[in-house]
Amino acid sequence: MAHLSFTGHDLDRDDHTRADPERLAAMRARGDARLLVLDGLLPQLDEHGLVISDLSGIGDDTELVYLGLRGGAPLFVQVPPEGDMRQAVTLRETMLALMRLDPAELAMFGGARSVADWHARHRFCARCGGHTQIAKGGWQRNCTSCEGQHFPRVDPVAIMLVENEGDLLMGRGKGWPDRAYSALAGFIEPGESIEEGVVREVLEEVGVKVRDVSYIASQPWPFPSQLMIGCHGFTDNRELTIDYTEIEDARWFTRAEVAEAMENGRHAESFIPPLPTAIASYMLTWWLEQD
Known part of the structure; x- marks a missing residue:
């Protein structure tokens, strides 16, 4: 049987780090920390596959999701800035572009896109309407008004x-x-x-x-x-x-x-x-x- 696309990522999700603010900060500060680059929610590709950069130019207040460790190095993805949810091409066009990625990269992009999209659509609390802020390395959002906790859904x-x-x-x-x-x-x-x-x-x-x-x-x-x-x-x-x-x-x-x-x-x-x-x-x- 053929491999199922969007499965088989090569990440260590490193859940214990997500729950530890000090360890998260240390991961973000590491010299080998990397960023999976998206244009809104669209994949950025070069001749090697997905574009991955360092964290230079990323401000301390930028919302980043900690995806985990890849080859021992911390990997993050940025939550799209408010109003930046670009999807100018069709789903079919996006899928055709992604077909040249190897299975692990495709799975990594899929997970990153899903969680980044969830954050971009959940900046306000579903319980009270208050502002939410990123928590647990990007795998949770907390309401600043009623203290409600919200989690990425599938x-x-x-x-x-x-x-x-x-x-x-x-x-x-x-x-x-x-x-x-x-x-x-x-x-x-x-x-x-x-x-x-x-x-x-x-x-x-x-x-x-x-x-x-x-x-x-x-x-x-x-x-x-x-x-x-x-x-x-x-x-x-x-x-x-x-x-x-x-x-x-x-x-x-x-x-x-x-x-x-x-x-x-x-x-x-x-x-x-x-x-x-x-x-x-x-x-x-x-x-x-x-x-």
Whole structure:
């Protein structure tokens, strides 16, 4: 099986340092301390990969997240200044640019982007509206008014392959490139198990009831901060009732069509498959390998 993108970082997250202000300050002051450079939330790349610099020019009041130790050296990322959340290119363009990174760098960028984005969107307390300030090396924000504590969140998303008599059900979202199809997906709601979320989402989007849901794999997805939970299930009903407010289209594909698409990518005749960096691509490969 192919490697799952955004997994396999090479960081020692060094949690004990996060909770110790003196050790954090010492890490920041080290001569070998490094900064993962972002432009807003966009990756900065050179011929070697991600741009990483020293901390020269970074003021003491600049909000930095301590990502951990990389090769023994402290690594930080800056929280975007207020109002600087640049995302001038599409997600697809960003993903195509990131595909040349090695797995560890891609995973490192994903985690850094997610936590930097969370900080930029949580400068005010959800409980009282007061200002928050960075704490625990960037893995917490504390309210300066009510002393509320806030932590970076991860939103669980079920993404599922639905099978019937050897064929696979997939859909396409609004605004996707022509002929592009992927696995159905949706957020897990409060009070649901993963399996219940799969059943509900498929029923809402295409009107079929899924049974025998099983887990395939998971992937952190940093746009902004989801945990994609890959699942597989079966249905006894092939008749689709598509909710066009949710998706643009859905249809059944044969095993031969899926195999052809995965082999030929955007030049495929059957449909354009997900980018290799998406868990849906991993899931389709997994499905094709099942007897």
